[in-house]
Amino acid sequence: MIPAEEFVSVLEEKDLLSPELVAHLRRQVARPGNPISAALIAKWLVDRGHLSRLLAQRLLTQAEESAEVVKPPGDSLFDWEKEAQAEEELGLAPLDDEVPGAPSAGRKRPRSAEKSQEATPSTPTRPPAKPPQKKPRAPAAPGAGGSLLEDELSPPGAGGLVRMGPLDGLTDGSSLAASETGAGPLAPMGTRKRGLFGLGGRRRRRRRDNVWDSPLLLIGGGTLLFLVILGAVLYWALNRQTGDETLKVAEDFYRDGSYTKAIAQYTEYLEDFPNHEGASLARVRRGLARLRQSTDYASDWPKALEVANEVLAEIAGEEDFSTEARPELVAMLPKIAQGLADRARADLDATLVAKCEESLVLVNKYVPASSRPVTKLADIEALLALTKREIARGQQLERTIAEMKKAVEEDNTAKAYQWRDDLLRAYPSLVDNEKLTEQVLEVSRAELKGIKVVEEPKKAEAAEAPAMTLAAVVLARRHTESAPPGAEGHVVFALTRWAAYGLNAASGEILWRRPVRFATTGQSPSFPPTAISETAASDAIMVDAERNEVLRVEAATGGARWKFAVGERFDAHPVVADTRLLVATRSGRLFSIDLETGNSSGYIQLPQELRVGPTVDLRRSTMYQVAEHSNLFVLSLADGEPKQVVYLGHAPGSVTVAPVVVNRYLVVAENDGVEHATLRVLSLEAEEEGQPPVRLVQDVRLKGHVDAPPQVSGVRMLVATDQGELYVFEISGTDLENPLAPVADGKASSQESLADEDSPEGLVRFPLLEGSQVWIADSQLTRYDLQPSQARLQPRAVQNEKSATLQPLLAVGQTVFHVRRKVGLPGVLVSAVGPDQKEPYWETHLAAPLATEPMVDADSGQITAVTSIGAIFHLKTESFERETAHDQPTVALKPAEIRGPVTDVVQLKDRLLVMASGTGAEQLPVFDPQESERFRWLFLPDPLAGHPIAFSGGLLAPCEAGQVFLFEPRSGDKLTEPFQPTLASGATVGW
Numbered sequence: 001m002i003p004a005e006e007f008v009s010v011l012e013e014k015d016l017l018s019p020e021l022v023a024h025l026r027r028q029v030a031r032p033g034n035p036i037s038a039a040l041i042a043k044w045l046v047d048r049g050h051l052s053r054l055l056a057q058r059l060l061t062q063a064e065e066s067a068e069v070v071k072p073p074g075d076s077l078f079d080w081e082k083e084a085q086a087e088e089e090l091g092l093a094p095l096d097d098e099v100p101g102a103p104s105a106g107r108k109r110p111r112s113a114e115k116s117q118e119a120t121p122s123t124p125t126r127p128p129a130k131p132p133q134k135k136p137r138a139p140a141a142p143g144a145g146g147s148l149l150e151d152e153l154s155p156p157g158a159g160g161l162v163r164m165g166p167l168d169g170l171t172d173g174s175s176l177a178a179s180e181t182g183a184g185p186l187a188p189m190g191t192r193k194r195g196l197f198g199l200g201g202r203r204r205r206r207r208r209d210n211v212w213d214s215p216l217l218l219i220g221g222g223t224l225l226f227l228v229i230l231g232a233v234l235y236w237a238l239n240r241q242t243g244d245e246t247l248k249v250a251e252d253f254y255r256d257g258s259y260t261k262a263i264a265q266y267t268e269y270l271e272d273f274p275n276h277e278g279a280s281l282a283r284v285r286r287g288l289a290r291l292r293q294s295t296d297y298a299s300d301w302p303k304a305l306e307v308a309n310e311v312l313a314e315i316a317g318e319e320d321f322s323t324e325a326r327p328e329l330v331a332m333l334p335k336i337a338q339g340l341a342d343r344a345r346a347d348l349d350a351t352l353v354a355k356c357e358e359s360l361v362l363v364n365k366y367v368p369a370s371s372r373p374v375t376k377l378a379d380i381e382a383l384l385a386l387t388k389r390e391i392a393r394g395q396q397l398e399r400t401i402a403e404m405k406k407a408v409e410e411d412n413t414a415k416a417y418q419w420r421d422d423l424l425r426a427y428p429s430l431v432d433n434e435k436l437t438e439q440v441l442e443v444s445r446a447e448l449k450g451i452k453v454v455e456e457p458k459k460a461e462a463a464e465a466p467a468m469t470l471a472a473v474v475l476a477r478r479h480t481e482s483a484p485p486g487a488e489g490h491v492v493f494a495l496t497r498w499a500a501y502g503l504n505a506a507s508g509e510i511l512w513r514r515p516v517r518f519a520t521t522g523q524s525p526s527f528p529p530t531a532i533s534e535t536a537a538s539d540a541i542m543v544d545a546e547r548n549e550v551l552r553v554e555a556a557t558g559g560a561r562w563k564f565a566v567g568e569r570f571d572a573h574p575v576v577a578d579t580r581l582l583v584a585t586r587s588g589r590l591f592s593i594d595l596e597t598g599n600s601s602g603y604i605q606l607p608q609e610l611r612v613g614p615t616v617d618l619r620r621s622t623m624y625q626v627a628e629h630s631n632l633f634v635l636s637l638a639d640g641e642p643k644q645v646v647y648l649g650h651a652p653g654s655v656t657v658a659p660v661v662v663n664r665y666l667v668v669a670e671n672d673g674v675e676h677a678t679l680r681v682l683s684l685e686a687e688e689e690g691q692p693p694v695r696l697v698q699d700v701r702l703k704g705h706v707d708a709p710p711q712v713s714g715v716r717m718l719v720a721t722d723q724g725e726l727y728v729f730e731i732s733g734t735d736l737e738n739p740l741a742p743v744a745d746g747k748a749s750s751q752e753s754l755a756d757e758d759s760p761e762g763l764v765r766f767p768l769l770e771g772s773q774v775w776i777a778d779s780q781l782t783r784y785d786l787q788p789s790q791a792r793l794q795p796r797a798v799q800n801e802k803s804a805t806l807q808p809l810l811a812v813g814q815t816v817f818h819v820r821r822k823v824g825l826p827g828v829l830v831s832a833v834g835p836d837q838k839e840p841y842w843e844t845h846l847a848a849p850l851a852t853e854p855m856v857d858a859d860s861g862q863i864t865a866v867t868s869i870g871a872i873f874h875l876k877t878e879s880f881e882r883e884t885a886h887d888q889p890t891v892a893l894k895p896a897e898i899r900g901p902v903t904d905v906v907q908l909k910d911r912l913l914v915m916a917s918g919t920g921a922e923q924l925p926v927f928d929p930q931e932s933e934r935f936r937w938l939f940l941p942d943p944l945a946g947h948p949i950a951f952s953g954g955l956l957a958p959c960e961a962g963q964v965f966l967f968e969p970r971s972g973d974k975l976t977e978p979f980q981p982t983l984a985s986g987a988t989v990g991w
Helices: 004-013 019-030 038-047 053-067 080-090 111-117 148-153 173-180 215-255 259-272 279-296 301-315 321-347 350-366 374-409 413-426 428-432 434-450 877-881
Strands: 452-458 473-475 477-480 491-495 499-504 510-515 540-544 549-553 560-565 575-577 580-584 589-594 600-605 622-626 631-636 642-647 660-662 665-670 676-683 695-703 711-713 716-720 725-731 740-747 766-770 773-777 781-787 792-799 803-805 810-812 815-822 828-833 842-846 855-857 862-866 871-875 884-886 904-907 913-916 923-927 935-939 949-951 954-958 964-967
Touching: 004 019, 004 038, 004 053, 038 053, 215 259, 215 279, 259 279, 279 301, 279 321, 301 321, 301 350, 321 350, 321 374, 350 374, 374 413, 374 428, 374 434, 413 428, 413 434, 428 434, 434 631, 434 642, 473 871, 491 815, 491 828, 510 884, 660 711, 660 716, 695 725, 711 766, 716 766, 725 773, 740 781, 773 815, 781 815, 862 913, 871 877, 904 949
Parallel strands: 473 884, 740 792
Antiparallel strands: 452 600, 477 842, 491 499, 499 510, 540 549, 549 560, 575 580, 580 589, 589 600, 622 631, 631 642, 660 665, 665 676, 676 695, 711 716, 716 725, 725 740, 766 773, 773 781, 781 792, 803 815, 810 815, 815 828, 828 842, 855 862, 862 871, 904 913, 913 923, 923 935, 949 954, 954 964
């Protein structure tokens, strides 16, 4: 028999009992004086429902076989009567959860209790003398006897009454094997005694021919088969119910967003119930939960893409993928793509760009076209394209910087800037890049070393060029109301399309006219004659742009004192600096010309083109020259030696006017936007000793471009932009970081745009600041009052409307001189306007061309000239013996009567003159020299449709209705009926 300790170990090893029960059994076995066998423990466990009979028998048999214990014949492993008696005598202590004295559920009463209730022990009943006849059975095999099982199952009367043991009726192969050796509960009956104390005779049982013919085996086998089938059905039903419950728990976690718990529950479910009907759904949602974790609660988008690839590879073939996964992927996959695109944009990482493109492939593969977020995907692709461009930009930036360094080493700064320009043309956003700026500063410092002072003396031409004409008569129309105060002795200079004029500032009288080869436009002031100083009768500097010449002319006569041939093109107006005239050319040369003699000692060669002139500081010691791009050069006025280069970073062509000096600061206007400009404010004094004197301290943003030079008056500065914005600034003495403080601003009252042959690109506004008065000249002349307390410019007066201003305003005392062209009329008007005057002091109309060729009277020698503004001049032949100016016509139309330029002049008998302003005129002015009312008006029945002519003593005038009329010019009567051609209704005739 296997020891009880080993049997308990077997039970523990197979994990058939709870640890508490195993411990209890060990304590019972270990009690001294209380030997317990393994069979007794097995019976005790069976009685209490911890083991089945069959399992207990198998465990004892297997343990016995493993221990190879040889049993003596006749000794059974399961002598239950003896074990029951031992249990009764020795007893096992009850478990902790059992009540002493109370029977356990399903526990059988001990046999000792049964015996105590019997009067006498059961004794076998002897069979009758003659038993009933039965069908003979086949003899048993030799040496085989009846088994205990057969004996216990025998009916009463077949061998006496036999008590059933606790494991009666249970058998297996091992039990049968044990019975063959004469051991165990199935030992042959021949080895056992019958009756009380074994005194009864042994009844010899008849053996069966086949043991399988036993009804018990057939019934037991059928029952066992039924139980196996029933168990399988029950197992399937129990498993199915448990699978549904497990799946439901996982679903609840998934819907609540507890994705970690959901993943664990789905995994447990799939391990326990891999063939459950919800397995496909579980696998899909487990994958979606993983995707949710990586997209909803994390920002590691590369990891999210990795998870997406793994999950989609696992679940794409599942039955429930289309219905469950695709709707979820509509949001999750584009979210991964967006996250990767954002990270790639922030880090400029090409690897992340590739991953983002990979995620877009997943979107196209797993998200139906009808469900894709088209706008979001387009934004992602646009962001990817931008990121790729930025990555390429970084690569190109590194290459450009390397090439710029190489160009600097080769002393080729122009090539270095070319590399910079090419880069910025492709990638404008790099304009403020720190690395690029630092390299450009290196180029700028290299440019400072490249500035050279060239000694190349050149003399001016003193003699005038031979005149091509014998005489010239200047025709103008002047109207004078009064003389402006303080204008005596001053000369006003005006530039027209073909000539420059000098006018007496006090009366508007023409002093001289000088031909120049230059055409003004409304967009650019270009080169108007400029006085050398503000003193009366100061000479003027003129430019002949076609010949690239600079002249100094006398204010009173217009005669040239000297003429200097620059020899190359220049766009900047010459700048007067004390006794010098500075001329900046496109080739980067800065000429210095002596004002008195016109001679030049040489020039300063700068490394860039120059489009604007230099500015000289108030101390007259330093000049500041803005280059075509990037740099501001600081040069010595005395010898031209370079002092400093300041990097401004402006683009080519963005600075169109020269800088201005306001107190201790230099202001550069840069047109750095499509509709904006920036005032760059630079300090001209070093902050500390040893530091560069010129440094950028402030930027001020303006709306519109600055195309006219800012005006400075003391510590104030006025700026006007092409958008009509007006700004007045003042230099602050306390705020060193932002010294340019706004005082007032306003809006130009005129927004009229002129578009004709003289102003094809727009309108320039010319500001003028005189104390507290502000003048703006554009399509009109407007005066504003500066009101600092209210921070605004208040309009006060408007004059000279419907005009185009041609050059900067000139102020002499309180009088402002305005040079303009009136819309719709030829020529140029010069007006002297006072601050409180409704009408100008005087106004002179210059350069109006003749309406027709001069008419000569052979008898009197008188020459009649009619200008296109309706002014008629009667000139004597003596007027052509020298150059003269006539600004008082014999007769002229009033400005209000001029409907347009006069295009036709018809001379009739008696020296009558009829003028017409082209087709469409409805009335014609008639000049009769014999009448006091010099002009009479001829009214037409229909607008003029062609040129009128003299015919048969009258005026023949074709009209738009098709009729041709013949009028008597004095009375306006019809001399005959009009001619009328065939004309369809509503048609007009162009004669």
